[in-house]
Amino acid sequence: MPSSPDTLARMGGRELKRIVYSQEEIARRVSEMGREIAEAYPKDEGLLVLGLLKGSFIFLADLVREITRPLHVDFLVASSYGSGMVSSGNVRLLYDPEASLEDRHVILVEDIIDSGTTLNRLVPLLEGRRPRSLELCTLLHKHIARGLAREPRWVGFDAPEEFLIGYGLDFSEDYRNLPFIASL
Ligand code: PRP
Numbered sequence: 001m002p003s004s005p006d007t008l009a010r011m012g013g014r015e016l017k018r019i020v021y022s023q024e025e026i027a028r029r030v031s032e033m034g035r036e037i038a039e040a041y042p043k044d045e046g047l048l049v050l051g052l053l054k055g056s057f058i059f060l061a062d063l064v065r066e067i068t069r070p071l072h073v074d075f076l077v078a079s080s081y082g083s084g085m086v087s088s089g090n091v092r093l094l095y096d097p098e099a100s101l102e103d104r105h106v107i108l109v110e111d112i113i114d115s116g117t118t119l120n121r122l123v124p125l126l127e128g129r130r131p132r133s134l135e136l137c138t139l140l141h142k143h144i145a146r147g148l149a150r151e152p153r154w155v156g157f158d159a160p161e162e163f164l165i166g167y168g169l170d171f172s173e174d175y176r177n178l179p180f181i182a183s184l
Helices: 005-012 023-040 057-064 117-127
Strands: 018-021 047-053 072-079 092-095 105-113 133-141 154-158 181-183
Touching: 018 023, 023 057, 023 133, 023 154, 047 057, 047 117, 057 105, 072 117, 105 117, 117 133
Parallel strands: 047 072, 047 105, 105 133, 133 154
Antiparallel strands: 018 181, 072 092
């Protein structure tokens, strides 16, 4: 079983406290979110799903396969944490989407909203590109962000205030490949 303590020991290296969301729980929730997103937009209007790298890469890959309607995918790379466990507060845009956002429905896909710094920086930037609509979709929401520029329309799980890793989330670049989410 991928979520067993054995797998934790093999893939971890460090001691992981507990599994917070199992592979099965995540799959179920991602499938529900995909269905809700597919139903939220008229089928004949362009939809651009914008994944915020690197953290969202696994969530995004699973999510788009559950959105059964035409869509385009592009990416944005921003980084704020550096190598520590606490947000540095500086968000650097390292890669800009190639796709034009103008007059399209855009969904920005995040793995986690923590302090909200990343979204507060990115939302005005993306709004400036005049999308027809801009919505946020996040797998995890800690609900600790103050003055969030915009609340996400789709949230996978209300996450505990712990340092979470796996399913795309890292600690100093490790653990992104865990198929479940654990706390460190
Ligand atoms: C993490 C995470 C979110 C952001 C959330 O990204 O993937 O994008 O931090 O934190 P915030 O709400 O406090 O801004 P990170 O900058 O670590 O880069 P990564 O996606 O490459 O892991």
